[in-house]
């Protein structure tokens with residue numbers, strides 16, 4: 165079985181239901197508050213585990229009760245022995261959602277930005293050639309993680325999300341797989357996010373020649389171009405979307421697991437797109453991710469392939 169080590173964020177999401185999103189200078193009582201596990205790192209660990217991988221989530225929890233984070237990982241079967249407890253606030257978000265579903269989000273990195281090199285070294289010592297290291301842009305020390313992981317022979321899969329220009333200064337050529345959505349692709353290539361998918365993927369592939377490039381395009385579908393091979397295009401399954409939070413994380417987790425297990429590119433994309441489509445039909449992020457068994461048995465998976473575009 166593939167071993168996946170995800171050095172990723174863990175966020176406590178505090179979601180406040182508001183009549184209207186608060187404006188500058190205003191104080192408003194919220195109608196309801198919910199507390200949920202979140203963070204791209206945590207979501208992708210859960211997705212990989214639900215897809216069937218053996219997953220270790222490495223990262224840092226903060227002060228206070230973080231059981232909302234560890235519970236969801238452990239329920240999904242993610243190994244948590246490399247999680248550190250740091251004496252800083254946990255990563256968290258403060259999210260306002262109004263009656264129309266509009267939201268605004270404050271992200272506080274907290275413990276996710278407190279990863280230490282000595283702790284990274286200790287964790288990496290448990291992994292070696294052929295294992296996968298998964299990364300997103302919500303933790304610190306990404307350059308160090310890439311260099312050390314590469315030296316140990318790990319296959320590095322990096323979801324460049326959320327995108328910042330500084331990411332382009334990292335040794336991305338060491339990554340076996342780079343995953344972006346259309347907005348991130350636009351940030352990297354300078355092309356518009358609405359550009360033709362072939363233009364976006366070609367621009368990405370010519371920049372990252374030695375990596376497999378993954379481009380997701382929301383309801384337009386996804387494109388995967390392995391280094392030196394032609395691009396594969398896969399459509400988006402038509403479903404009634406209830407909550408699209410975490411669709412990209414679900415897609416990435418399933419795709420990384422399938423490719424690392426030796427699946428053909430199109431087969432991996434089909435599983436990933438189907439898992440993501442099922443996840444958007446349910447509220448929540450991590451809790452909405454289906455298991456691989458559910459994906460394979462679903463009507464979507466066994467029905468006609470969606471058309472790209």
Ligand SMILES: Nc1ncnc2c1ncn2[C@@H]1O[C@H](COP(=O)(O)OP(=O)(O)O)[C@@H](O)[C@H]1O
Nearest residue numbers: 345380381382385386405411412415437440441
């Ligand atoms: N409304 C939707 N219905 C069905 N599948 C969806 C929907 N939104 C996204 N997906 C699937 O999830 C994948 C990733 O979504 P995308 O929006 O591109 O990622 P991100 O969340 O990173 O922006 C898409 O390629 C598609 O297969």
Ligand SMILES: [Mg+2]
Nearest residue numbers: 345381382412
């Ligand atoms: Mg999107």
